[in-house]
Amino acid sequence: MPVNTASLVIGLSYASLLFLVSVGLSVVFGLMRFVNLATGSLYLIGGYIGWSVARSTGNFLLALVAGALAALVVGVLIERGFLQRLHRKELLQVCLTLGVAYIVQDVTRWIWGGDPLRLRPPELLRGSMELFGSVVPIYRVALIGIGAVLAVLVWYLLERTKWGAYVRAGVDDLEMVECLGINARRIFAIVFSLGALLCGLGGALGTPVTGVAPGTDIQLQLMALIVVVLGGLGSVTGAIIASIVVALVDTIVRTFWPEASFFAVWALAALVLIVRPQGLLGRAA
């Protein structure tokens, strides 16, 4: 069986979700060398809140907004409450965000139980359509569109605006940026919050596709880490390319050699880092 349109659509829609989760992580990582292991948890929160809101109101758009906002609130709490004190202390950041991840995992299991929850896509996007000779779910195609639009937006924001220039300058040399009188802490807070928002949005958008369950957070967290490091810390273009590569490799291996699917992506990551220790588009440290 050749790689057909259907698996391409599945892969690219997964890439959209991966991009949403990892772009914030990547920029925060690059900007402040900040390791956030609670990224997957933000996705989980977005997914669960989105599920509940969609369930009670029946409005998918509202669910997306609620999921994204919930993740934003938690993200801001993490940033304001803890992260500001832990600048440049990577090990403590790892420990603290892991602690947050544990708590989120337990609280969500407490509230929503251990069964995987799945959301039906909104009426407009239900069913399937024919695309280049194969039948694909409409929602997946829509997901690719949403992902592409958001990717372009984020890219524009970071690569073409003055504010984005501050962020990129911060990725390259934080101390110099601070010396120029730019409030790097505030930029970091904004980037972190936007990243959390995108994560939550990704969670809500992903519920009809991947579902949410305990463990979704770990899976997404690991995938996001791979994407971030493969793309190169702090590089939006890198995150876009890496999301697509990782998602496609994952989908293709899943079709042809299901037992190996969970570690093919890791083999890819190991291979890339052995050849290019700074990631695909990262700059040499």
Next chain:
Amino acid sequence: MNAKSITAQWRPAAILGLLVLLLIAPFVLPTYPLSVLTEILIFTLFAMSLNILLGYAGLPSLGHSAFFGTGGYAVGLLAKYFGTPAPLALLIAVGAGIALALITGPFVLRTHGAYFLILTLSLTQVLFGIVWLWRRVTGGDDGLPGIPTPKLPFLLGRVSDTANFYYLTLIVVGIAIATIAWVVRSPFGLALVGIRENERYLEGLGYPTWTLKYVAYALAGGYGALAGGLFAYFKGFVGPGQISWLLAGEGMVMVILGGAGTFWGPAIGTILVLLLRYEVSAFTQRWVMILGIVFILTVLLLPQGIVRLPNRIREIRAQLRREAPLPRPTAPAHHTPSERAVEQVIERS
């Protein structure tokens, strides 16, 4: 000044007391707590071996379970196919761990920081995948069951089997810890700390920093594999779970909670994590949350690790008494960051 010399004075006595307690433990403790204690000893060795990388050399490895698993599988395969006696099998396990580190070292040491973290994690996952898929030799996800537990011959018949294996573990772990202590206090160990603090500076002084890191990586691999071998004997089983990155993450947490870069910190972290897992899970379902809260509180209140608790209490009491801010050697926490910042500025200019 006084406080420090007093602790230094009492240290040999404290270690001796601990040793005596550990020696008489089997006569006091019932079987189950004794097996938990055995596990604590094994994981203390694991955490201490990781601490060589994480704490002393400043290499954030999230793949240390690869060595743990390698040691376990070395012991398991030798027991299954050759019936190798335990002392030899453990030595071969150490050799396998060192070999794995020597092979992967040149690749992982090209990366830094977060990239190092992900590359070690990736390689561990690849090893996990190989073990998982290579059913014929490794047993896949069923693992290798039925590894016979070795016994100390001179204690046979005098103590229970649990106690016998406990003493075996105590001896092996004790020797390993003593050698780790020797390594980290040697000029080599101090050079590792130097690398952690400022690698470029050390390079400038003429230290072969790459070689030092390579040796540290190999050493940590060897000790990690020894812990893994012991654990395989302890469980009588080795499976892919013993390579899983979750274990590596747990080891990392043990080291950081206890105090990275301190000698006894990892031991304290191990005790805390294992006791939380076994004891707290016995009376509440919410132990994952409690673990998370403990992580956060430790990071916020004891950023240097739990091992610094006495110093921290002293600091807080001094603050409460509003003592004059004399330079106190007992509070290195306040000095290191600023000094490092100065060094960074020098380095950059």
